[in-house]
Amino acid sequence: MLALVSPALLVILLLIMLPVGWLAWQSIYHDGFTLENYRRIFTEDIYWRSFALTFEISLAVTVIALLLGYPVAYLANAVPKGWSMLILSLVVLPFWTSVLVRAYAWLALLQRTGVINQFLRYLDVIGEPLALVHNIFGTVVATVHILLPFMVLPLYATMQKIPGELMQAGASLGASPSLSFVRVFLPLSLPGVLAGCTMVFVLCLGFYITPELLGGGRTVMVSMLVSRNVELYNQFGAASAVAVVLLASVLLIFVVVSRFIPLDRVLGQK
């Protein structure tokens, strides 16, 4: 059996474990051991600010995705099967569209001469076009769009397992629909909330395409720090150290979350 799994394992070893190991090594070794790269992350402003910005954006994206995703998952769970299939297909439809294509579409929608600005001007709501893109706003709008399915699917999966009789029991005991929602349904859906939030937050931490294309150069997320250190400055050690800190944050989150819910529940959604 080990022989059967070894070719796949070899690919994983050579193409992800070795490269990541290499990064870790390179971050501490350059003509001798050094912690210089890490010292810079924790002391130099650009690094520090980029990490802070990345966590802020990820948090905002997660909260927005939860607020948008919960009602949709709830509705998909509450309506008859045909309707819920329709809702879910609309949710996963963007899943299978290239992230790049969607970044382009948002650019087309949000830019100064874009669809939304032209529409608003046509309606005479605004005089001057709004700055909707090449800033944090544009980045967040497009990132939420890309990550929303990762929120809705675990939410829906969890809600499906909540027995409908529980809500009826609540009603028969005199609870109003909103009370039985808050006291019964909401607490039972929390594992799904945790799974969805974890996935969205973690994926957002490493996001690259949307901030690069829609952030206007000012929204420097950690992933861009990594790529710029490689592509522009040839600072491989610095890039590696940033990558290691990012990866450590991601793994730490997974470890913490796995104490509350099984990890394959977070991962096996796609």
Added chain:
Amino acid sequence: MMRPSSARIVLYVISALVLVYLILPIVIIVPISFSSARFLTFPPPSLSPRWYQQYFSNPAWMQATRVTLTVALLTVLIATPLGIAAAYAISQSKLRIMRIIHMALLLPLVVPIIITAVGIFFVYAKVGLVATLPGLVLANVMLGLPYVVISVLAGLQSFDPAQEMVARSLGMNRLRSFFAVTLPQIKSSVVAGGIFAFISAMDETIVALFISGGQYQPLTKRMFTALRDEIDPTIAAISTLMTAASFMLVLLASARLRRNS
């Protein structure tokens, strides 16, 4: 429950708006791709296939398309058998270490892609695989493996291993009984896993940004560079075609899965 409560109506409205938000960006590229205007205007002044002509007549775009299709196809041909073998071993073996191996095979989904990309770039630079076709294929095989493993494992879960035992007790060896009994029954999951690996390779951008170059640049890399410089509706035409291809493949995959379940 007789009449929709106001809470219900709010729920419907919010959900509808969210669904519009999800679908709008995917729909909007289609009219843009058929616009006759040089710059992005909406609604388009008139319809024209010029951006599609532009795409099909440009040797650089065509070369990139060939690279993308070659890479995606080779990825499927390599990742699918590797993934089937691994999933089979994981589902059959009771070894403790298989749990760890299972987790390891899902690593590409866990490690932020930018880190994977930079790491592979460093390793490839040492061994001379940067800007080569094999390098690009190998990276995509790694990224596609989890999809095949997850899909095939799900298929194997609903398959009764006793059937294979019967075949073996009747004298087939393990390999033959797998191909004769097990594989036909998990075929849908295999096809679905392969299709997901294909789409993953077709859409992959970030690793390609770092490790591809010269004549072996896939479509996504060329699109990314084009988007950074100037927005040209050719991208909308390509996007429309890519999206159409993805959707057709997904429909195919889900039709197969549904037929079997």
